Amino acid sequence: MKLFFASGNQHKKTEMSRLLGGIDLVLPSEVGLEFDVVEDGKSFVENAIIKAEALYDMVHAPVIADDSGLIVNALGGEPGLRTARYGEDVFGRVLSTKEKYMYLLENMEGIEDRSAEFVCALCLIISPNRRYIIQETAEGKIALAPSGTTGFGYDPVFYNNEAGMISAELPEGDKDLYSHRGKAARILREIIRKNMEE
Numbered sequence: 001m002k003l004f005f006a007s008g009n010q011h012k013k014t015e016m017s018r019l020l021g022g023i024d025l026v027l028p029s030e031v032g033l034e035f036d037v038v039e040d041g042k043s044f045v046e047n048a049i050i051k052a053e054a055l056y057d058m059v060h061a062p063v064i065a066d067d068s069g070l071i072v073n074a075l076g077g078e079p080g081l082r083t084a085r086y087g088e089d090v091f092g093r094v095l096s097t098k099e100k101y102m103y104l105l106e107n108m109e110g111i112e113d114r115s116a117e118f119v120c121a122l123c124l125i126i127s128p129n130r131r132y133i134i135q136e137t138a139e140g141k142i143a144l145a146p147s148g149t150t151g152f153g154y155d156p157v158f159y160n161n162e163a164g165m166i167s168a169e170l171p172e173g174d175k176d177l178y179s180h181r182g183k184a185a186r187i188l189r190e191i192i193r194k195n196m197e198e
Contacts, residue, residue, distance in 0.1 A: 002026060003192070006051040006065035008035060016066065019176060019185035023192065025064070033058055039081075044068060044121035045135055047081065052123040052131075062127075064188070068120040068181060070154050072104070072142060074113045079104070083154075101146060101157045114141040116158065120180035122188050132191050136184035138162070151175055 005013050005025040017025050028035035037054045041047040044067040051065035069083030079086035079100075087095050087103040095103065108114060118138040125131045139161045146156035148168025155167035155175075163170055163178040176182035 002061060004028065004055055004059050004061060004063040006035065006037075006055040006063055012066075015181070016064070016185065019182055020189050020192065023189075028055060028058065031059075039067065041067075041081075044081070044119050045123070045133055048121040048123040049133070052125045056125045056128075062125065064122060064124045066120060066122050066181070066184075068118065070116060070118055070158070072108070072114075072116045074111045074115070075107060078107075097153060098146075101154050104142065104154065105145070105157060108142050114143075116140055116142050118154075118158065118180040120184040122184045124188060124191065126195060132188070134184045134187050134191075136180050136187070138178060138180040138183070140167075 003023060003025050005016060005027055007013060007027060008029055010027070013025050013027055017023060035055060035058070037051050039047040039050060041050050047067035048065045051067070052063050055063045055065065069081060070079055071077050072079070086100045117140065119135065121133065121135045123131065123133050140159045141161070143157045143159050143166055146168070147166045148156050150170055150172055151168045158167045159165070160167050160170070160178050163174070167175060167179070170178070
């Protein structure tokens with residue numbers, strides 16, 4: 001099964017391909033397609049579906065899409081759907097990864113309830129009436145200060161409850177066991193495998 005991935009991000013493609021057990025994914029740009037979708041859903045699932053449907057309408061072949069983010073309970077669910085763009089409306093520019101998580105720590109100063117979760121929604125469309133939606137989480141809390149050198153994004157400030165350490169302190173490769181995207185991808189991998197056997 002040739003699978004298109006609704007993204008323009010090569011790094012995401014590499015990660016998703018690894019999580020799916022080495023399945024070869026194709027980005028729209030690799031077949032000369034411009035793919036720029038307005039993600040105006042009200043949930044991670046809605047955004048994943050929007051991206052998957054938009055790409056399926058272009059390629060008429062199996063596609064997968066993901067949407068994910070960080071939810072901090074004490075901040076009313078922020079950064080949430082704006083995880084990748086967190087703080088941009090305040091600073092009026094694109095922030096570096098470090099600036100984003102430091103801005104998050106600043107907003108968490110003095111707050112006792114530091115509970116948080118990463119959420120990943122995946123959508124697989126095989127045909128117009130055959131689709132699968134998976135949503136998984138990684139439960140944890142926001143650390144008091146950044147730590148660790150592995151991973152990316154908010155990993156240096158996210159303490160993963162299941163792993164018992166900050167995500168950026170996990171040895172390379174171990175993050176997949178505990179991450180929201182790793183959990184969701186393992187379920188999707190089995191679904192893809194069963195469909196390939198048919």
